[in-house]
Amino acid sequence: MELRPLGDTGIQVSLLGLGTVKFGRNQQVKYPSGFSIPDDQSVSSLLHQAADLGINLVDTAPAYGTSQQRIGKLLPGAREQWVIVSKVGEIFENGHSRFDFSFDAALRMVQQSLLDLKTDYIDCVLIHSDGDDLRILRQEGVFDALCELKSRGLIRSHGMSSKTVEGGLAVVDEMDVVMASCNLEYNDELPVFEAAAARGKGVLVKKGLMSGHVGGEDGVRASMQHVLAQPGVSSMIVGTINPLHLQQNVTLLESLNP
Numbered sequence: 001m002e003l004r005p006l007g008d009t010g011i012q013v014s015l016l017g018l019g020t021v022k023f024g025r026n027q028q029v030k031y032p033s034g035f036s037i038p039d040d041q042s043v044s045s046l047l048h049q050a051a052d053l054g055i056n057l058v059d060t061a062p063a064y065g066t067s068q069q070r071i072g073k074l075l076p077g078a079r080e081q082w083v084i085v086s087k088v089g090e091i092f093e094n095g096h097s098r099f100d101f102s103f104d105a106a107l108r109m110v111q112q113s114l115l116d117l118k119t120d121y122i123d124c125v126l127i128h129s130d131g132d133d134l135r136i137l138r139q140e141g142v143f144d145a146l147c148e149l150k151s152r153g154l155i156r157s158h159g160m161s162s163k164t165v166e167g168g169l170a171v172v173d174e175m176d177v178v179m180a181s182c183n184l185e186y187n188d189e190l191p192v193f194e195a196a197a198a199r200g201k202g203v204l205v206k207k208g209l210m211s212g213h214v215g216g217e218d219g220v221r222a223s224m225q226h227v228l229a230q231p232g233v234s235s236m237i238v239g240t241i242n243p244l245h246l247q248q249n250v251t252l253l254e255s256l257n258p
């Protein structure tokens with residue numbers, strides 16, 4: 001699997017990353033069908049399979065239920081062989097999301113993520129935006145908190161999982177990594193990709209398979225082709241708990257990007 005630089009962070013990431021929402025949360029999600037959260041053996045086997053296929057990036061968040069604890073418990077091999085991307089700002093409790101982007105909450109939440117992930121550093125922490133990207137960046141304390149955590153060596157890089165073009169462009173200016181959406185039916189954020197490519201910043205793509213609404217092998221292939229054709233892409237993060245889909249995704253991606 002091709003590794004690409006995550007912007008100018010010095011971190012190398014596999015072109016396909018593993019999204020792990022489904023490791024820990026099956027409420028308030030937008031997938032085409034319901035599912036059961038996989039047991040430890042299935043998650044462990046999926047992580048081993050990902051490593052064997054050359055995937056080194058796992059994308060998680062405190063808001064993904066037990067995803068972080070499970071990664072902390074089950075991630076195979078040496079810590080340094082993985083790039084862990086987490087988030088901060090969204091809290092999912094009792095079936096509902098709430099958001100806290102204050103300085104203190106960000107420090108607390110990242111400390112908890114370090115404990116849950118059983119690690120002493122996180123490769124990248126993204127602000128988990130509620131959609132009000134610019135307000136969060138300009139009026140809340142989370143940006144300063146991430147800068148402090150980075151200066152203390154607890155996180156290697158920072159960024160935002162943004163939802164607007166203006167927000168994404170500000171992230172490209174001021175932070176290391178942007179996570180933005182792009183798929184066959186949604187291309188509004190492409191100016192963010194272009195800006196990141198021009199500035200040498202990292203781009204993680206979310207929702208590339210329209211959260212599973214692309215349907216079938218041809219749909220997955222066309223979706224990947226579309227995402228890979230965009231400028232600046234460091235890694236396409238695809239969520240799956242199905243080992244056959246994981247294998248298929250790697251095979252398809254490598255056939256498009258030999």
Ligand SMILES: NC(=O)c1ccc[n+]([C@@H]2O[C@H](COP(=O)([O-])OP(=O)(O)OC[C@H]3O[C@@H](n4cnc5c(N)ncnc54)[C@H](OP(=O)(O)O)[C@@H]3O)[C@@H](O)[C@H]2O)c1
Nearest residue numbers: 019020059161206207208209210211212238239240241245
């Ligand atoms: N920060 C944010 O605001 C945010 C928002 C959304 C997503 N994300 C991150 O981005 C990741 C990806 O986003 P996403 O999960 O919304 O959407 P996605 O990757 O576009 O789609 C995931 C869905 O596609 C299905 N899928 C995967 N491979 C497939 C294949 N080969 N054939 C058919 N179906 C397939 C998966 O089902 P199976 O499990 O059955 O394979 C899953 O339901 C997330 O896991 C998360 O890490 C972040």
